[in-house]
Amino acid sequence: MPLDKSELFNMLADALEGRSAKKVKVGLTVHGSEHPPGMLIGAAKEAAKSLDGVEIVLIGAGEEVEGRGIQCVKAGTLEEAHRIMEKMLDGGELDAAVTMHYSFPVGVSTVGRVVTPARGKPVLIATTTGTSSANRVAAMMKNAVYGIIVAKTLGIENPSVGILNVDGSRQVERLLKQLSEQGYEINFAGSMRADGGCIMRGNDLLAGSCDVMVTDTLTGNILVKILSAYTTGGDYEALGWGYGPGIGEDYRRIILILSRASGAPVVEGAIRYAVELVRGNLLKKASEEFEKLRKAGFHELIGELEKTGKPExxxxxxxxxxxxxxxxxxxxxxxxxxxxxxxxxxxxxxxxxxxxxxxxxxxxxxxxxxxxxxxxxxxxxx
CATH class of the missing domain: 3.30.70.1530 (Hypothetical protein rpa1041)
Structure with a gap:
């Protein structure tokens, strides 16, 4: 059937503006929060109203929810919601999902996104849940890479990378610089403190001295909690985009994590974060970066670290x-x-x-x- 003039005009307008005709579908599980399900549903409805070309699938809503860009799928428990979510992701019915209390395999961890209080600048915290490796230094090396992948997906072509001053940071700095010399280019950030360098102090975190802040996952988790809830007393996370997507080599799902304390602004932020990652083609970007890393000898560096201290x-x-x-x-x-x-x-x-x-x-x-x-x-x- 031939297109009428209005349909043709809309298609041309989309092409000129670089918009994709394909809707982005993001799942949101509504079980498991410390806040009422209605809060998550309300946040989803607000996101759907303000995001063009996005459909949000509420997994576990107790009844049909009316609203533009909203679809409902029944699930009685969080575990059932996770099974449905995974099936829909693997079947292409969802492009991404936002959930909580979800277990990733070892090797996959999440890149959070926070608003720094001193400057209001967004910073990626790499990483915030999951574990990249049982070896601390290897984990932080992987965390740095995961943060770079997410930053590039978000359109930051040459993200600045800082390493939080925690145990292992100096070894991570040496190895990342070695990796950079071997062909995987890394743009190291400079501390705002007088001594400079890419080892970041607490001041740098508050001011947003880098695009990607590398740390161990448990520290990263604490940082996101503090920076999300310091204005509310701690029981309601009101700022930021949540704990972010699980990243790992060959991991083929876009699943973003919320805390059970995440409030409506963070839930809505996480949905927006998911849409950005889908439109930036996170999975393709990750494959491209891991290929560059392979050529630069990244896996050999990690292999040596993970052998350290292991009995034969x-x-x-x-x-x-x-x-x-x-x-x-x-x-x-x-x-x-x-x-x-x-x-x-x-x-x-x-x-x-x-x-x-x-x-x-x-x-x-x-x-x-x-x-x-x-x-x-x-x-x-x-």
Whole structure:
């Protein structure tokens, strides 16, 4: 059927303005917050009203919600909502999703985005949930890369990178500079303090001296909480864009994390953040950056770090047949997660390591949960 004049005019206008005709679909799970579901739904409706070409899918809304650009999918619990969310992402029904209390596999962590109080400048905190590696320095190296990937996706072509002055920062600085010399160009930020350099002080965080602030994940998580809720007393996060998307090599989902304390402004900000990442083609940008990193010897640097301090393995432990892992076992130190997984494999239980919002977890099938807990207790991991 031929297009009428108005349809043709709209298509030409979209092309001239560089707009995509394809709608961006963002899922939002509404279970699990410390605030009422209506708050999240209200934030989604506000985002939908102000964002052109965006549809928000509310996963777990108790009843049909009316509003422009809003769709509802039923889910009785947060766990069910996560299963639906993952299926919709993998099937192309969603481009991105925003959720909370979600466990990423080890190697994936989230890049948060905050407003710095001294200057009002947005800064990416790399990273804020999840864990990139069990080795602290390797994790921070990966965090720096993840922050660069997100910054470039957001349109910052040459993001400035600072390293927060925490344990391991000097080693991270040396290795990132080595990586830069080997061909992966990094634009190191300069501290506002008199001694300069790319090691960032607390003053630099407040003022936004860099585009990407690199730190360990637990420190990053605290920073986002403080900078999101320092005006409210702590129980309601009112500023910023949340804890950000999970980034990792070969990770093919765009899932952004909220805290259970995130208030309506942060929920709306996270939806906007998700739309920016979809339109900036995060997954394509990540693939391009990891290819550059491969050529620059990044994986060899990480491999050497992750070998450090590990005992030689006398035997290779093969995992049992893979199962769907739906249960989490918490309370295991992050540095012992891989050992704990191998202990379960030796006992014939399929397990995976991961990182939930409350810390490291071992994930097993429902029917294996009790046996796995008993084995880990007997081996001294719990």
């Amino acid at each position: 393995e006398k035997t290779i432990v093969e995992p049992p047949p893979k199962k769907a892992v739906t249960e989490e076992i918490a309370g295991i130190d992050v540095l012992q997660m891989e050992e704990a997984v191998r202990i379960l494999w030796k006992s014939g239980i399929y397990a995976e390591s991961g990182m939930g919002c409350t810390g490291p977890v071992i994930m097993v099938a429902h029917e294996d949960l009790k046996s796995a807990v008993d084995i880990l207790k007997a081996a001294g991991y719990l």
